[in-house]
Amino acid sequence: IYNMGFRAPSKIQEEVLYHLLNNPSRNIIAQSQSGTGKTAAFSIAIISRIDPANQSPQALIIVPTYELALQIGSVIEKMAQFLPYIQIAYAVRDPTMSKKPNLVRRKLLAEPIVIGTPGTVEDWCRRLRVIDLSRLRIFCVDEADVLITAEDFQQILFSLRLYLKDSSCRMMLFSATYSDDAIKLACRLTQRPVVLRLERETQALHNIRQFFVFCDIPHQKYDAIEQIYASLTIGQAIIFCRKIATARSLAVRMANQKHSVRELTSALDIEQRRTVMSQFREGLFGVLISANVATRGKLNHIIFFCETRSKRSIEVYRGIDVADVSLIINYDMPELVNFKPDYETYLHRIGRCGRFNRPGYVFNLINSLYDVITMRSIAEYFSHPIEEIAIDDISDLEPYQD
Incomplete structure (x- = not known):
């Protein structure tokens, strides 16, 4: 964290880390202005919850685009540069990707963190079965407002959520904007969440x-x-x-x-x-x-x-x-x-x-x-x-x- 230039947490980082690193931890629906460090916040929380002894997916991050998946992965890799057990699998449809994992049907991935787009993530979970949702410790959705309100992707999120264990898996939903409808859907997806929402005038x-x-x-x-x-x-x-x-x-x-x-x-x-x-x-x-x-x-x-x-x-x-x-x-x-x-x-x-x-x-x-x-x-x-x-x-x- 220090090597990345962070000296003090932003407001959203303080709030998110308090609830996710506390004992007991809480599910989070968080809204934060662009450029305030939400990616760093959930990256720290994810890295902190990874068990080095468990060589299977423990954290799943779902994002709307291929480009954002790579960017989040880059942040996590920099933050975990001194933690060799932190490895990332990218669930995206890109045959040229050098970091593409070796997928064997019904054999769980060894990487503890998976970042991907909804369609590919669903394919890996349901058809290939290389991710066991019941063993996840973190289920994170970035740019949640657009994913949760688009019907196709909303269905994917809710279907994946059925396999999570509420007792052991923390859910995190992040976005710079949330409509009232998006907040209602997010609360349906997430069990008893802490909702951190900005007043419209401060957005x-x-x-x-x-x-x-x-x-x-x-x-x-x-x-x-x-x-x-x-x-x-x-x-x-x-x-x-x-x-x-x-x-x-x-x-x-x-x-x-x-x-x-x-x-x-x-x-x-x-x-x-x-x-x-x-x-x-x-x-x-x-x-x-x-x-x-x-x-x-x-x-x-x-x-x-x-x-x-x-x-x-x-x-x-x-x-x-x-x-x-x-x-x-x-x-x-x-x-x-x-x-x-x-x-x-x-x-x-x-x-x-x-x-x-x-x-x-x-x-x-x-x-x-x-x-x-x-x-x-x-x-x-x-x-x-x-x-x-x-x-x-x-x-x-x-x-x-x-």
Whole structure:
């Protein structure tokens, strides 16, 4: 822990570790703002509950995306670097993965920690039977709000839960956002949990300045982007689009203007996606433009976010930490299938910048009355202002002091 740079726990880490490491320990449903250390919190709890003498899966972590599985595994590996018995199996559908375990039907895995996406985890538990759910000591769900409210994945979670032993297995559900319906479902899934939930007004990240730019025509959206880059000192940025074609054309146009840019869309295979994210983390390019396609029941193939008309998309950007991201641009506003504002997705998007209270900017590019209504609903929902700014006035913004 000390080698990773942690000197004192954050608020969510204090709360979670108190309940999970206490005797008796408690089940947890926890909500925490992006960038406050929830991954470290449940990683410490998981490592602490692993019995070195037991060479079979003891902790199961279910996540919505392949990318998040790898990131959580990386955190645990760093945290357990002096504990050789801590090994991880990744339950994801990636034939190229170098850490893929040797699966033998009905022979339990030797790794004490399994991290995976719902479909593959279910396959390993029910068909291959390489995980004995009744022997688990930790059952953890990250980004629980989206998994527990998506019907396909909700069914998987509840079916797996039937095999857990309440007396010996602690359940942990984590997310930056929970709707009221998600909390009700989480409480049904988890026996007598401690619920740590944020007030809605405290969910918005106050270290991030949020603006909207009204663009009379779609063409002006690009003008706004160019003005933002001409006016502000920016580390890295993520631009969220609605359509893959939009992301592609925007990437080409920005590249022609000498921006260092990459796309992340469903047109890429897993290996290409992994390469793009690795390069982005290493700072090899500055702008990530993303568009996403809803993939019900196929969580291993989900890419970064764009808006589709699904009830709720599941986005690989959820939980992804890239410390140098200081700018988010919503080229298109997030919506649900009924065209209502998607509050949770908006919060997850803006949470990609301003990690651990670093300063950040969010610009929402608006070009219709409907976009205005969506934006105002989001501001009202979180009781946090989104300031209007004209394209020509962006250059007058004062530097955001860290």
